[in-house]
Amino acid sequence: MISSEAPRTFSFVVVSNRLPVDRVETGGEGTWRHSPGGLVTALEPVMGGNDGAWVGWPGIADRDYEPFQGENAWLVPVRLSEKEVAEYYEGFSNDTLWPLYHDVIAQPSYHRDWWETYVEVNRRFAEAAVAAAADGATVWVQDYQLQLVPAMLRDSRPDLTIGFFNHIPFPAYGIYSQLPWRRQILQGLLGADVIGFQRNADAGNFSRAVRRLLGYSAKGNMVEVPEADAQGGRATRVVIARHFPISIDTSGYEELARRPEVQERARQIREELGDPKIVLLGVDRLDYTKGIVHRIKAFGELLIEGRLSAEAATLVQVASPSRERVDTYRALRDEIELAVGRINGDYSSIGHSAISYLHHSYPREEMVALFLAADIMLVTALRDGMNLVAKEYVASRIDDRGVLILSEFAGAADELKSALLINPHDIEGVKEAIMRAAVMPQREQATRMRALRKRVSEHDVARWSSTFLRVLAQTRPPGAPAVTPPTTPTTAGTPAETPPDDDADHDGQYA
């Protein structure tokens, strides 16, 4: 049947690898389930106030779904075949770009056929976005899976205002330049009007790659892209490349932490753990960038050396299942479980585990109860764009208690300076930080936690999206339809367009 209705178009379009809903098929019945990830929470307030569409993959291969109205946006599912999931998503995105952009902690795989599929799939996302975008619309493309989309959009629709946000790090030139398709990716990104990064150092790495690989001028936050003008003469288009550190729905976490049933659950968790003196906590997707093995090693050595006793201290490690079809992730799971098994074999007793290892996902209420139950939060990422878990822990500690141990290689370290900052590769340093946290006086805990909470409450996710969209709006030609940034109740009194704190040199890089 051919529909006589014209396809709907929107003045604001988000494009991300995944839709904010998952398709669940059980026994021939299909339903859409809201997937409350960080990006969904970040963009919901913006979508709610605008005439918005969201383009993304619904999580099931080889199925066509019609666009439909979701809670806050018109949802446009993009079809991917099994082969495309294997080559574009698990292959090029998760086994080439992910390890490369995280400083080759794992060896990236370079396959030409994966690259070709990445190009094809990026084109499909771009076409779906073009079809959904009204004349003069704003399109916001998310993350490393879709780096070619900005230029594809600009080629076919010069009327659009295009933003891109990279959720993961952008590596130093010496690493980035390994990529066989390094110029194509830069050209793809430079189709945007504004390219956002988590850290100042990421933006600096990007600008340096542009200078060295394309020879364009890139000073401060501005890249000058040479273009032909309408008469075939030379023109320059300015692209803004700068950092916009992402954050969380701070007041949502505080609200959960205030609930009596969540506080009761926190007490219960400690009881179930055998009422140890110190509860240490790690919460991560099971990923090699998160430094889970390093933290288990540090904890294990403290037990071996007798500096901590298994009766007095328990480590709870939530490792939520992730990318289980990629070989490196399977190998990591084995490595972590071997390390946990060894320590538990040596130090656990009947009814009490040295490490409570949980390979599950939990509802957010349970996560907040865990945060409230934990005296020490361990974020030991070897490289991380931001690390939202660090911010969630801080937001949940409405009692101003607890100590955050935070890797300096996580983007969050640029903002959360009152945490105990560590180098996760330095196992002795991690052990020292754990011991310092274990005996930290209540008053010092409170001073540090108050400073951390202030930062996270003044810089929440609504502020992140509104800052990005305001900078993007400033690049729009006069007369184009405006996108309304969300209101930021938690940041009342702070102008949303204030750039994030910027005390690092723009060209500072992590080699």
Ligand code: GDG
């Ligand atoms: C990428 C970048 C950047 C985890 N397990 C459970 C659960 N989670 C939630 C956490 C947090 C989110 O997942 C993970 O966010 P992170 O920021 O820590 O890490 P990535 O998944 O790697 O995210 C990262 C982020 O994008 C945003 O830009 O910060 O650097 O790598 O919200 O709480 N949530 C629930 N149950 C779980 O078991 N409910």
